[in-house]
Amino acid sequence: MKITKIPGLGRFGVFIDDVDFYSMTEEEWMEIGQLHLKSLVTIFRNVNLDQKLYEKLITKHGTVVYLAFYRMIKKYQTWDVPSLIMNDIVNGIPVDPEDKKWAATVLRIMTDQDGMSQIVSGKKNEQGEPLGMFAEGELLWHSNESGNLCFAPGVALLGVEGTIGSATGFLTTADWYEEQTESFRSELNEMIIEHKFTPGRINPGLRQDQDDLMYKNMCPVPNELPLVMQNPIGIKGLHYSVNTIEKIKGMTKEESQSVFDYINKTLFVDKYIYDHWYQQDNDLSLFDNSITLHRRLGGIASRTCYRIQYQFNKLVEDGNPYLQEPYISMYNQEMGDIKKIFGM
Numbered sequence: 001m002k003i004t005k006i007p008g009l010g011r012f013g014v015f016i017d018d019v020d021f022y023s024m025t026e027e028e029w030m031e032i033g034q035l036h037l038k039s040l041v042t043i044f045r046n047v048n049l050d051q052k053l054y055e056k057l058i059t060k061h062g063t064v065v066y067l068a069f070y071r072m073i074k075k076y077q078t079w080d081v082p083s084l085i086m087n088d089i090v091n092g093i094p095v096d097p098e099d100k101k102w103a104a105t106v107l108r109i110m111t112d113q114d115g116m117s118q119i120v121s122g123k124k125n126e127q128g129e130p131l132g133m134f135a136e137g138e139l140l141w142h143s144n145e146s147g148n149l150c151f152a153p154g155v156a157l158l159g160v161e162g163t164i165g166s167a168t169g170f171l172t173t174a175d176w177y178e179e180q181t182e183s184f185r186s187e188l189n190e191m192i193i194e195h196k197f198t199p200g201r202i203n204p205g206l207r208q209d210q211d212d213l214m215y216k217n218m219c220p221v222p223n224e225l226p227l228v229m230q231n232p233i234g235i236k237g238l239h240y241s242v243n244t245i246e247k248i249k250g251m252t253k254e255e256s257q258s259v260f261d262y263i264n265k266t267l268f269v270d271k272y273i274y275d276h277w278y279q280q281d282n283d284l285s286l287f288d289n290s291i292t293l294h295r296r297l298g299g300i301a302s303r304t305c306y307r308i309q310y311q312f313n314k315l316v317e318d319g320n321p322y323l324q325e326p327y328i329s330m331y332n333q334e335m336g337d338i339k340k341i342f343g344m
Contacts, residue, residue, distance in 0.1 A: 001028075006041060008274035010175030013041040021049050021057065033061045033315045037233045040288040041170045043276055047284045049158060051306060054284070055116045058156045062311040063344045064116055067148050068106070068216045072099065073341055081106060102216055109133045117308055120157070122301035132304065133214075134203065139296040141171060141268070142202050143289050144309055146241030147195030147219025150334050152309035153232055153321065155294075157285045162302035163278035169295040170274050170287055173237035176267045177228065177291075188238070189323065191227040191259075192249040195219050195241075202243040219244045226327055229290055232312045232319030237291030238263070239321070290321050313344050 006013030016032065036042040049057075058064070073079055076099075077091045084095050084103040108125070109132050111117040121132030130136075145151035157168060177185065197219040218241075227248075229239040240263065247256035275297060276285065287294060289309070312319060322328045338344070 003035075006043065006274050008270060008272065009041055009170060009172045010272050012039055012172045012174065013170070013274060014039045014043075016042060016044050017046070019044055019047065021047060021053055026060065029057060029060060030315070033312075036061075036286050037231065037312065037315060038235075040172050040174070040231065040235070040292050041274070042286045044284040046280050047158075047282050049282065049284060051111060051117060051158075054156070054158050054306065055308065058308050058310055059116075061315050062154060062313045063342050064308055064310045065152055065338060065342055065344075066118075066217075066309055067145050067150065067152070068102070068220075070338055070341060071216075071220070072103070074337070075099075111306060117158075117306040119304065120307050121304040123304065133217075133307075134296070136301050137203055138298065139203050140201070140243060141169075141241075141293040141295045142218070142243040143239070143241040143293055145217060145289075146239070147197065147223045147225065147244040149223070149225065149327070149331055150338060151289060151321075152311060153288065153290045153319070154310045154312055155287050155289050156308045156310065157287075158306045159278060159281045159283045160306055161281055161304040162300050163281050163283070163305065165278070166296065166298035166300050166303050167275040167277040168285055169276070169297060170285075171268065171272050171293040171295075172288075173240060173267060173272070173291045173293070174235050176272060177237045185228075189226075189228045192224050193227050193239075194222065194224055194246045194249055195244040196222045196246045197244055222246075224249055226322060226324060228323060229321040230323060231288050231290045231321070232316045235291065236323075238267070239291060240267070241293065311344065 001019050002017045004015045006015055014035070072084065076084065076093050076095070081103045083090050085100055088095055108129060109119050111119055119132035120134050122136035123131045125131055144155060177188070180188065197215040202214060225239060227238055227240065228236060230236045247253050248259060320328055320331055322331055
């Protein structure tokens, strides 16, 4: 196993090459998990992974949690997604037509009924419906579930087919945050961001049905979250998903935009960015979703990856991304409910 620094990404990011996942011990994999929490972005090139082992390994680091699933389970008191399509009433609760549409889309983009891997692909079925999420084209900088209080802190992306000629890009915010003056960091620490989903901001010009799915993932209702957060081991940075950020609470849009302009000018620069252009179809990327952004360059219709969102609850105990109240307590309360539903 060979570990080297990824160019860009500030002091973060590592490549891990020459790994045989089938002979790796559980202890070695858990040590890699601890390394990943420190590196924020970990890329394994040319891996010998099938879907079953991929899912097994990721779930050793933490529980798979999709918030859109959590909300549907809580609302209808069932894990049976197909029942939302086939019935008008589930457990005595009328099924919202919008939820029926969501359920049908979800069943197309999941690899199986276990709800482990989501398909990211531009392939379509005979009806012309996309078989994966983020179906085609390029994706702008974003983080998953960005406007949600209890977003998943970890994402895993396994290349499957047609990735060559495309790139997954990463941007880390921790070094930028540390390089600001103490007084400006204090201001940043106090900033609360108003999040709102706006169609087209993550994938301009793409399909409406993708936006219909994305808003439930990214920001189903307008929300307010702190700008400065921490990853599960306490590395501080910005939770700055530009696809849902609207303005800074207590500022006008013009005042907010002035701050955003400064952040954009100084943050989106080469020393914090690495675009991973695929040289083969079987690369595995693990990346932080708390204070790290990602994007896609080179949208290829046949490009197919498997994506998993997950917690790090088997690597760290009771991590909390928030640094101030009431968000710390709000997070703990909602995560308590999520833990019960997902058996964490």
